[in-house]
Amino acid sequence: MSTFGKHRRLQDEDEDLLYKTQQTTIRRRLPWSAVEMTDRRRINGPTGATRAPVFVSCADVKDKSAFERPARTRDAKELRKIYLKTGVIPSASGSAYFELHPSNSNTSGSLIPPSSSLKLICSVNGPKPLSRSTPFSPNLLLSAHVKFAPFAARRRRAHVRDMNERDLGVHLENALRGAIIGDRWPKSGLDITIMILEGEDDRWWGDMSTAETLTGSDGWGMMNILAHCVTVASAAIADARIDCLDLVAGGVAAVVEPSSSAEGATTSTKMVVLDPDPSEHSNISSACVVGYMPSLDEITELWLKGDMAGASADGTYASPNHDALMDGAIAAARASHSVLIEAVKESAEQAVSKTANNKQHDSSSEMEI
Known part of the structure; x- marks a missing residue:
């Protein structure tokens, strides 16, 4: 064999040895092969191939009622069912969970619900030293934050708070500030945080296809959210054992035009309805939100929006009447206040019974010793 052939064979052997050494080093460093290599610090999907879920098309639904706007079956002065529970977050000083049952249940085969629901969770931290x-403050410094969960609306929301969320926080802070006895906690702070797990839409989903944005430009859903944020925050404050003048309840009322298909409805007749669902009304001309203390008969927050032309309490007036709309919102707040009182009483009874059981257990232990 020539010298060139020997040199070429030695070069090939060196390359094979280098390749085997590299492969051995890679296998020692990785617990899996290169094909099954995963990142243990992240949540990985399945290793096998998966198919994307295929949902039922709305066009295949035989029940055509799914494509029609839901009608209001409640009376004009009737509210939707409310679920309120306190003490849901053990690590917080006070907490509460609020859920508003949708007025129209999804009985059709469509995957799209006819109307949205409302789910809120509130946590209270404090009073805590600043x-x-x-700077020194003789009164309690109140801070309220309202945040939408990314999955709360039909269009995914960003993690950074937008203008609407800051607006809700300011209104909520104003509603609660008049009820808390702040001079009992000088140079102390109280943080109230509300997370909106499911928000109410500003309009029916069928109207959203022609709208510019899914969040809506009217903001009727925001007014419903604010009213119930006041209620759930008041329940969380009571759960935190913070002294207040009264429990603040939120109420909302709106001036709507009956649909043309309703019996006896005319285009010029408007009426005031309590707890309006924006998906049930095609034309909401104005709405009002109040934060109300029934024991003192005082309003801590008032937010009125829209055109009041032709509104009345019973739908018979033709002149503007802001008092009728405010009275409707106060009536809704009184109804919410009854639910708030029952939830706070239930929480207090559970706390008293738990304390009594602990004392009885301690006394029995001392007797045994």
Whole structure:
């Protein structure tokens, strides 16, 4: 064999040895092969191939009622069913969960619900001392934050708070500030945080296809959210054992035009309805939200929006009447206040019974010793 052939064979052997060494090093460093390599610090999907879910098309639904706007079956002065529970977050000073049952249940074969629901969870932290750099304050410093979960609306929301969420926080802070006895906690802070797990839509989903944005430009759903944020925050404050003048309840009322298909409805007749569902009304001309303390008969927050032309309490007036709309919102707040009182009483009874059981257990243990 020539010298060139020997040199070429030695070069090939060196390359094979280098390749085997590299492969051995890779296998020692990785617990799996290169094909099954995964990142243990992240949640990985299945290793096998998966198919994307295929949902039933709305066009295949035989029940055509799924494509029609849901009609209001409640009376004009009747509210939707409310579920309120306190003490749902053990790590917080006070907490509450609020759920508004949808007025129209999904009985059709469509995957799209006829109307949205409302789910809120509130946590209260404090009163807690402020930092040394904060100027002295003789009263309690209240801070309210309202945040939509990314999955709360039909269109996914960003993690950063937008203008609507800041607006809700300001209105909520104003509604609660008048009820809390702040001079009992000088140089202390109270943080109230509300997470909207499911938000109410501003209009029916069938109207959203022609709208510019899914969140809506009217903001009727925001007014419903604010009213119930006041209620759930008041329940969380009571759960935190913070002294207040009264429990603040939120109420909302709206001036709507009956649909043309309704019996006896005319285009000029408007009426005031309590707890309006924006998906049930095609034309909402104005709405009003109040934060109300029934024991003192005082309003801590008032937000009125829209055109009041032709509104009345019973639908018979033709002149503007802001008092009729405010009275409707106060009536809704009184109804919500009854649910709030029952939830706070139930929480207090559970706390008293738990304390009594603990004392009885301690006394029995001392007798045994």
